[in-house]
Amino acid sequence: MNVPFISSGAMNRAHYNLVHRVETAGSTQAADQILLGEINVIRSTLQQQRLSIKACKESLILLLYCTMTLAATTPGDLSFAFPHALNLAELGQSVLDKRIGRRPPCCWRKPFDCCIGYTFCVELMPAKHELQLMLVNTLRKDLESTSIGRICLAMDVLMQMPNEDVAPAVQPRLQFLLHDKNELVRRRAYMTYYVLFHQDCDHIQLLEETLLQASQSTPDIVAPALMMAGKLRSKSLTRLLDSRLQYTWSKYHDPAILHALRKGTMSLDPANIPIIFDVIKHSSEPPRKALLDAFSLLATVSAETISESQAKLSYSPVAGIRHLLTSKDPNEQYIFLSCLGCLHNSTWAGNAPGSASVFDEWEVQGIMKFLDSRDRLIRKMTLNVLFSVDPGIIATYYSRLVENLPSRLPVTEKAEYVSGFLDVIEIQCQENSEQYAMCLKKLFLTVEGEQLGKMEASPVLESCVQRILTHAQNMNTTSRASLVTALVVSATETGCHIGPTLMVIICALVCEDCCKIPTSPLEILRGIARRLCMHTSPVQDVCLLSMLRLSAECDEVPEEVSKVVKGLSQSAGKYIRRRCEQFLTLSQQRHVLADIISRARSPSPLSHGVTSGELKVLLHGSPDSKLAALRLRDGDEESCLWRLRCDDLELRTIIKRLLQGT
Numbered sequence: 001m002n003v004p005f006i007s008s009g010a011m012n013r014a015h016y017n018l019v020h021r022v023e024t025a026g027s028t029q030a031a032d033q034i035l036l037g038e039i040n041v042i043r044s045t046l047q048q049q050r051l052s053i054k055a056c057k058e059s060l061i062l063l064l065y066c067t068m069t070l071a072a073t074t075p076g077d078l079s080f081a082f083p084h085a086l087n088l089a090e091l092g093q094s095v096l097d098k099r100i101g102r103r104p105p106c107c108w109r110k111p112f113d114c115c116i117g118y119t120f121c122v123e124l125m126p127a128k129h130e131l132q133l134m135l136v137n138t139l140r141k142d143l144e145s146t147s148i149g150r151i152c153l154a155m156d157v158l159m160q161m162p163n164e165d166v167a168p169a170v171q172p173r174l175q176f177l178l179h180d181k182n183e184l185v186r187r188r189a190y191m192t193y194y195v196l197f198h199q200d201c202d203h204i205q206l207l208e209e210t211l212l213q214a215s216q217s218t219p220d221i222v223a224p225a226l227m228m229a230g231k232l233r234s235k236s237l238t239r240l241l242d243s244r245l246q247y248t249w250s251k252y253h254d255p256a257i258l259h260a261l262r263k264g265t266m267s268l269d270p271a272n273i274p275i276i277f278d279v280i281k282h283s284s285e286p287p288r289k290a291l292l293d294a295f296s297l298l299a300t301v302s303a304e305t306i307s308e309s310q311a312k313l314s315y316s317p318v319a320g321i322r323h324l325l326t327s328k329d330p331n332e333q334y335i336f337l338s339c340l341g342c343l344h345n346s347t348w349a350g351n352a353p354g355s356a357s358v359f360d361e362w363e364v365q366g367i368m369k370f371l372d373s374r375d376r377l378i379r380k381m382t383l384n385v386l387f388s389v390d391p392g393i394i395a396t397y398y399s400r401l402v403e404n405l406p407s408r409l410p411v412t413e414k415a416e417y418v419s420g421f422l423d424v425i426e427i428q429c430q431e432n433s434e435q436y437a438m439c440l441k442k443l444f445l446t447v448e449g450e451q452l453g454k455m456e457a458s459p460v461l462e463s464c465v466q467r468i469l470t471h472a473q474n475m476n477t478t479s480r481a482s483l484v485t486a487l488v489v490s491a492t493e494t495g496c497h498i499g500p501t502l503m504v505i506i507c508a509l510v511c512e513d514c515c516k517i518p519t520s521p522l523e524i525l526r527g528i529a530r531r532l533c534m535h536t537s538p539v540q541d542v543c544l545l546s547m548l549r550l551s552a553e554c555d556e557v558p559e560e561v562s563k564v565v566k567g568l569s570q571s572a573g574k575y576i577r578r579r580c581e582q583f584l585t586l587s588q589q590r591h592v593l594a595d596i597i598s599r600a601r602s603p604s605p606l607s608h609g610v611t612s613g614e615l616k617v618l619l620h621g622s623p624d625s626k627l628a629a630l631r632l633r634d635g636d637e638e639s640c641l642w643r644l645r646c647d648d649l650e651l652r653t654i655i656k657r658l659l660q661g662t
Helices: 013-023 026-046 052-070 082-091 107-112 116-124 131-144 150-160 164-176 183-199 201-217 220-233 233-241 245-252 255-263 272-281 288-298 303-313 330-342 361-372 376-389 391-403 411-429 431-448 462-472 477-492 499-512 521-534 535-553 560-570 574-586 591-601 647-662
Strands: 613-621 627-631
Touching: 013 026, 013 052, 013 376, 026 052, 026 131, 052 082, 052 116, 082 131, 082 164, 082 560, 082 591, 116 150, 131 150, 131 164, 131 499, 131 627, 150 183, 150 391, 272 288, 272 303, 288 330, 330 376, 361 376, 376 391, 376 411, 391 613, 411 431, 462 477, 462 560, 477 521, 499 521, 521 535, 521 560, 535 560, 535 574, 535 591, 560 574, 591 627, 627 647
Parallel strands: none
Antiparallel strands: 613 627
16 A cells, blocks of 8 residues: 555544555455454453543444455454444434544545444344344434434435334334425435335335325426336336426436336337437437437337337437447447347338338448357347348358358357357247257257267267256246157157257256156157167266156156166266166165155256256165265266255255265
8 A cells, every 4th residue: 555644544543554554464364364453452442441432433443444354254243342333323413523524535435424333333233133223213313303414314324224123113204204395305215215115015105105296296306206216116107207208308317217217117108209319319428328228218119100200300219329330349239239129120120111221231231240249148139130120131140150060169169159059049939949949959960960970979068058958947838848848759759860968958858847748758768768878978877867757757667778777887887887776776766766856846856957066966775865875076077967956954954964974
């Protein structure tokens, strides 16, 4: 710290020297030792009798600094300081010195602008501490004060540390302050009331009615209405703001007005479209956030109305963002595509009868270049925009990706390349899960097909597995069942080639949804068993786990399935051999498997995931263990890794003990 004391903003030399020693310490541990030593000194200081207010205040500031600066350890029990902090807050009602004074030039004094007693309690006192009741009483006294400063200070503290004890104690006073004549008090009262009672419908309705009454009687009460319209998502408040948009925007030019309207879930009044056009036209003046909010509001108006306004005003909102098209900044590219996506394509693409494209040819080419962006979000947004204009553009782009597929790529680069295919497929298929399944089968047949080498020997594209499973997880129940059914049918067909990545996906989905699809678990079990010996050890691991899950739904495991597993056990390595033995043992103990499944959060105790370093679940045949032996296998490259999901506290305790013993 090369700042002289006079310019540092430190409250005294002791504060300055402490900061200097900490910042020049040789390591984090050394700095923490200095801070812990200072905490012990402060503890001794606060135990002195007849401690002055000045010394108490300075000690609490130093203690607050120490606890906030500790990096690798905790300060320990700070209960010795809480009574002093409460006394300081209490004395502040008669001693103005409780406030730390004006804001100093150094930024690290900013947290101490407010009352140090309150600040200390807000930052460090636990929510259930025994002295919380005394703090509530002090806050209530400040709320009932005649000083505006003390009232505002108390409400600031209430917003920072709401709890179940304080709400009923301050409710009557807060309801009175909602109608206070002072605007500063009133605005804080609105926010404090919301923070304390936002989960109570009756209190929220009272707050909404209060704001509406105040807005009708006082046209200038815009700021409080803005703050609360967005938080309450109130249609009545939003409707009021919408009706007064012309007045409020011309007077305040506050972008928060647009933001509150957008969050209010109301359609924009068509009469206000010229105002929104004016905001967009002067987009260099308001923050870019206002630009996004303006286009989001236009999205609530029909395309016909937007087109009529464009013709009437001789202005297109796209003109306000076209300068962002040539920007190299990804943030500005994001703003451009977000705004463009808010407008119906008929208002700018020229694909409606009698309309012309707003963009020149070189600008259209600039939009197409976003498809080659290194930013995946930019690529996806571009795909969405182009698909809304003409799905054929996306189909052509997909064909180009297939034609340019490199024959030899490292696994990570290959997964990234395939991710581009998945972006297109998700947009093309939308909610059609059967089409999505068909596209996935074609994709992996191309990516892992025989023309690129032996299909079953290809590495698993783990990031693609995780992404597809997440996409399936986000589907509704009907669509998900259709997807799983369409993929599982491939596993039961003898002439269908399935690569390792798609095989892992099918096995994971089967573990989760085998009870929700019409395909017989017995047929799926046979189909997976037929493919077991074709794949490498990691995929065999997944297949065996999936087969184990399916065996719980079968009355009896077919002899041909057991024969395949026994044959694999004789030729496989140690780990897969152990997995085969587990299948052969547990597939005959359905009561053990049923117990595992009943304890799981989902229909299967296994959740998809093949990420290195996760827990491997090794199912155990002994009912006494309730589940399984668990091992952490960071260095086992031949296995797929699975995560156990369970809400059972006793079971989680067993798992924890097993892990600690490995």
